[in-house]
Amino acid sequence: MAVATAVTPPSREAGPQHRGTGERKPVKRRRERQGRFAFWLLLPAFITVFGVIVYPMLRTLLISMFEVKSAVATVTPFVGLDNYVQALTSGGFWEAMGRTLYFTLVSTGLELVLGLAIAWLLNAEFRGRWLIRALVVLPWALPTIVNAAMWKGIYNAQYGALNGLLSGLGIIDEYQAWLSDPFTALNFLIVADAWKTTPLVAFFLLAGLTSIPNELYEAAKMDRAGRIRTFFSVTVPLLAPSIALVLVLRTVEAVKVFDIVYAMTRGGPANGTQTISYYTYVTAFSEQNYGLGSAISYLIVIVILALSALYLRLLRRSEMSLL
Amino acid sequence: MAAIALTGCSVTGVSNAGGGTGDGTGTVNALFMKQAGYTEDDYAEIIAAFEEEHPDIDVEPTFVSYEALHDKIVTSAPSGSYDVFQIDVIWPAEFASKGIVADLTDRFPDSWNDEMLPGVLPTAEYQDKFYGVPNGPATKLFYFNWDMVAQVGATEEDLATWDGVLDVAKRIKDEGLSEYPIAWSWAQAEALICDYAQMLGAFGGEFTNDDGELIINNEQGVAALEWMKATIDDGLTNPASTTFLEDDVSKAMAQGDTAFGLNWDSTLRDLQDPSISSINAGVLPTPAGPSGDRPGVNGAMAYSIGANSTNQDAAWEFISYLTSQGVQDQYVDAGLPNWSSSYSDEALVETNPEIFEVAEAAYDDSILRPAVPNYSSVSQIIQVEVQKALLGDKTPQQALDDAVAAANDIQEG
Structure with a gap:
């Protein structure tokens, strides 16, 4: 696409219809020259994409079919699909998948509801709206690792702000170790993650909201539709493309969740927060089983591809074009 | 191809x-x-x-x-x-x-x-x-808050055994000096294995037999874990311990939140540094258990x-x-x-x-963790199973049976 657009405009401008046929040759040469120029312009991007995406993916695919027990191993027997079989038959893999699914569903759902509410508020006319809009984006601007460190402090069992707040309000009698129970810890991770990513969702949806023509709301008013009816009959259908887009993005991101787990709980307690990415990391690097780790990463890729394909199909069926 | x-x-x-x-x-x-x-x-x-x-x-x-x-x-x-x-x-x-x-x-x-x-x-x-x-x-040594110990009328001799430590801890809790007198580094990390190792040694157990197979599901191994779990149930161990690393234990002691904790030999320097710690810290070898040994983890x-x-x-x-x-x-x-x-x-x-x-x-009397090439995997397995017992998801016996089965499985595989 980029090549075509880079080449066509000048050719139109120097189109042969304005000049005699004798001038065709230099035009062709110029076209070639520009094609070459475009190639050089694109080369860095191509090398980068190949270097950081295509090559590692092919290499990982290759490694996933060998038994590689050390990064400096000189002997690595070919084992075919054994690593995939081992992953799919291990309890740890499915438990991690289950936790990841839970994390994905709950965090994406939470972010969607909160994001929609925030977008709805930010779309209303009020004084100082620009300031609030700027403030809302702040959590998203924080690096995940900083966000994780901050929430780890908030949840701290001895001096955490959450304990301070809840005991100050008289809701709890004594300080709680929020991250000490496996399932509770997973839910608290979700809250920390949602706090950071809800602004992104809100902004996507806000962009969608601002593009809904006001006439539609006026028409709804004339038809005596209430606020709720208007929301579900006008806003939601017209916002659907934005919602779908943000769902795809957030689902893929949530399935891949790693850094917040690494920084806050390191998968504990009792593996309660060990998501599939973290499980892969532990398998590949802590246990030095690179073959199995690579196979699991490919299984994650398959899950993400399947989810994306599903979303895109749903979109097409509902006749809403995404691109 | x-x-x-x-x-x-x-x-x-x-x-x-x-x-x-x-x-x-x-x-x-x-x-x-x-x-x-x-x-x-x-x-x-x-x-x-x-x-x-x-x-x-x-x-x-x-x-x-x-x-x-x-x-x-x-x-x-x-x-x-x-x-x-x-x-x-x-x-x-x-x-x-x-x-x-x-x-x-x-x-x-x-x-x-x-x-x-x-x-x-x-x-x-x-x-x-x-x-x-x-x-x-x-090695990990036993640190204590001198003031809290003195306030309940206890001495260093009372802290020579784990039974003695629990007794003093109860008195400290009853006096209201500390809500949870003992803190441990029981997060899902190697730190948990180090603490478990010292308790295992105190109960006379070992990680492996002569063939290098994990045997922590035997009488001593289970008794050590049951003891650890009981200190949580009795309200003597800070329940947040399952999220703590050594550093968190040191902080809890330095702030005067807790009276006792196992920690590395270099910790004394921090606990005696007035810019970090507000307490009067003492240190002893790890207390003795039923075996009479006071084994520090290597x-x-x-x-x-x-x-x-x-x-x-x-x-x-x-x-x-x-x-x-x-x-x-x-x-x-x-x-x-x-x-x-x-x-x-x-x-x-x-x-x-x-x-x-x-x-x-x-x-x-130092106790060694198993010197096996896939130690990292074995350690991960023990960490998770010991935590499951500490959190009450499994009985200590069941958790350690499962750990031994899984560890010996990968040793062979």
Whole structure:
């Protein structure tokens, strides 16, 4: 696409219809020259994409079919699909998948509801709206690792702000170790993650909201539709493309969740927060089983591809074009 | 087909063990642990002094937390990015069998056999070869808050056994001096294994039998875990312990939230530093259990040279300096020396008498974690199962049965 657009405009401008046929040759040469120029312009991007995406993916695919027990191993027997079989038959893999699914569903759902509410508020006319809009984006601007460190402090069992707040309000009698129970810890991770990513969702949806023509709301008013009816009959259908887009993005991101787990709980307690990415990391690097780790990463890729394909199909069926 | 053609070769891209001796000059990249033992400032001082003595060697230190150290060593191994790295006593088998660390046996002077503490010399030994120079003995000691102990009328003698500790802890809790008098580093991490090791030893157990099979589901292993769980149920152990690393235990003690905690020998320095700690801290060897032993977990570390380092001579030069008696004696408040004669140097012992005294006792009965090549996997399994018992998801017996089954499974596989 980029090549075509880079080449066509000048050719139109120097189109042969304005000049005699004798001038065709230099035009062709110029076209070639520009094609070459475009190639050089694109080369860095191509090398980068190949270097950081295509090559590692092919290499990982290759490694996933060998038994590689050390990064400096000189002997690595070919084992075919054994690593995939081992992953799919291990309890740890499915438990991690289950936790990841839970994390994905709950965090994406939470972010969607909160994001929609925030977008709805930010779309209303009020004084100082620009300031609030700027403030809302702040959590998203924080690096995940900083966000994780901050929430780890908030949840701290001895001096955490959450304990301070809840005991100050008289809701709890004594300080709680929020991250000490496996399932509770997973839910608290979700809250920390949602706090950071809800602004992104809100902004996507806000962009969608601002593009809904006001006439539609006026028409709804004339038809005596209430606020709720208007929301579900006008806003939601017209916002659907934005919602779908943000769902795809957030689902893929949530399935891949790693850094917040690494920084806050390191998968504990009792593996309660060990998501599939973290499980892969532990398998590949802590246990030095690179073959199995690579196979699991490919299984994650398959899950993400399947989810994306599903979303895109749903979109097409509902006749809403995404691109 | 292409993949099959590759059978027998390596997909890692490494055809043979790289690395080289170098010419004894140039840059030495060193990877150190961030917490416990020598601080970043200590290393900076030592490196500055070393570079003055060796003007043509330049040492570039990098620091990571203990929890990130293993993975950093492993992932940087193929490129040989680090000439020197600090390894834990539990890794030599893994790193040696996977070709990550260089064999240093030929570089070890014979005189070290006599000069170095016999318990310390084999810190990084695997199959009769040395893969690292020890940086002194290290074990977990028992720290306590003197004021709280005195306020309930207890003495040091009462803290000689775990039964005594629980009794004093109950009194401290009843007096309202501390909500949870004991804190432990029971997060899902190696720290949990270290604490469990000391309890296992106190109950007379061991990790493995003579065949190297895990046996912690026997009577002693289960009794140790049941004891740990009971301290949570009795409200004596801080329930947040299952999220704590050593650093969190140290902080809880320094703030006066808790009376007792196991921690590394270098912790005393922090607990006695008025800018960090508000308490009057005391230290003892780990208390005795039913076995009568007071075994400290062997938590020594060592400095190794990367198998793919291209500057191994200069790296050795630096390690020799770093672990020399002169340097180690200077930093006894951060870590105990390797050298036997340091322990009879009265002037030196005077500088850190409490630690010298208790470390000696703890080392007499020290307990080792299993020296197996896939220790990391075995440790992960035990961490998770022990936590399940501590959180009440499984009985201690069930959890340890499951741990043993899973660990022996991967040992065979």
